[in-house]
Amino acid sequence: MLAFLAGLMCFFALGGGSVARGHDAKGTRFVCTSIPIDADPSCHLPPIPMQSTSPQEDDLRNTVMQLRETILQQKETIVNQRETIKELTGKLTRCESASETTILDAKYNQGSWRKDFSKTSGKDTMGDLPRDPSETIDNLGRTMQSLKDRLENLEQQQMRANMSGAAFPNELRDLLQRRLGDLENQLLNKVSELEDEKSMLYNETAAHRHRTDTALNTLLERIHELEKGNSGFKSPEDFKVSLPLRTNYLYGRIKKSLPEMYAFTVCMWLKSSTSPGIGAPFSYGVPGQANEIVLIEWGDNPIELLINDKVAQLPLSVSDGRWHHICITWTTRDGLWEAYQDGEKLGSGENLAPWHPIKPGGVIILGQEQDTVGGRFDATQAFVGEMTQFNIWDRVLKAQDIMSMANCSSNMPGNVIPWVDNNVDVFGGATKWALEMCEDRLYDS
16 A cells, blocks of 8 residues: 555656756656655655565564574573483483492392491482482482473473474474483383392392291200200209300309308219319309309319308319319308318318308309309309209218218208209200219219
8 A cells, every 4th residue: 555655656746746856877867755645745755764564574573583582492491401311311320330339238248238328418319329229219210200290391391382383393302202211211120120139139138037037946945945954854863064165154043042051061063174273163142242152263273162252272173074072061150161072071171251140042053153143254253064963951961971972872962952953943055964973973983
């Protein structure tokens, strides 16, 4: 329309309007100026710029601007995605190295997973993988979900770009999808491998635990059997207690305790070849005095008798690996004592805790010296060997009675502590075995 009006105005100008002539070598020129319809042609007007655009052109221009903006955004997204792909590739490499380290740690530590990473970090990340396969799988799963979310975000951006008329580069989109697909497959393979390794380690750990439990149960049954002792002794007193090791946990315990006594005789059969010192064949401790009565040979010292922590050295020697009959007598009157070996009196003395009564209610331990009542044993003071016929009387026995027991011509159970099977418990691997003392001694000699 505007062009038509411009031509019409030129026609009027040529016919009778204002004409501008220019003279040059080639002739005359006419210059046409467009004026509004209602304007006077004879009146000079400034040139009016012609409008060369239309609404369609404006829409195209806007579309081009949107396309440029969309392409710039997509280029920025592509750059970000490339950085993400590089980061994920590095993390996958660390995943593989962490997985190899986990397998080696599991082999050398029999299925136990070390958790050192928790000491330096409050949370687990892909850059600082935990050693536990289940936590590694959880982290890989979270990374997979993050990748899927990013892919969905890209697809949504693609949909918005399509709706706005902008085209997302197909090559870049396909490249991203292929890379994300490869990463997803690698992560799925890694998860599968870790699951297999976890299952294998669990099976190995379960098998090892089963073998350990079986061995422990067998050992506990054996210890229980040994502590319970052999049943079926010919008579309740025909047994011995064996203490084969110098430890602080092998011992026997007499169930009964002692009454208050002003005299006593203690006799027993001993067999030991330990040196230096056979240790403590027995000890009696009461509250406030762990050394109420103790018989001990410690180091290179001679055998000692302790009463109320007072000491007398006895001229006895029983560390030749043979059975020996030992008897000790004591009375509170003047603290008189006597020591017998194999029926013969080898020594005597006085002033051993004179006028001190033996306190009641204590604990008698076989094979250990007590630092507290019933416990706190010292392995260096432990008795190593065998013993039997441990009896205690509340009086001083006659010499002929002691000789008859040593010669196996009579059997005199103690009237305070008799040697019977149901009165002796053993602990820590100490054992009770059937024994006919006189027959065994005859064979030994």
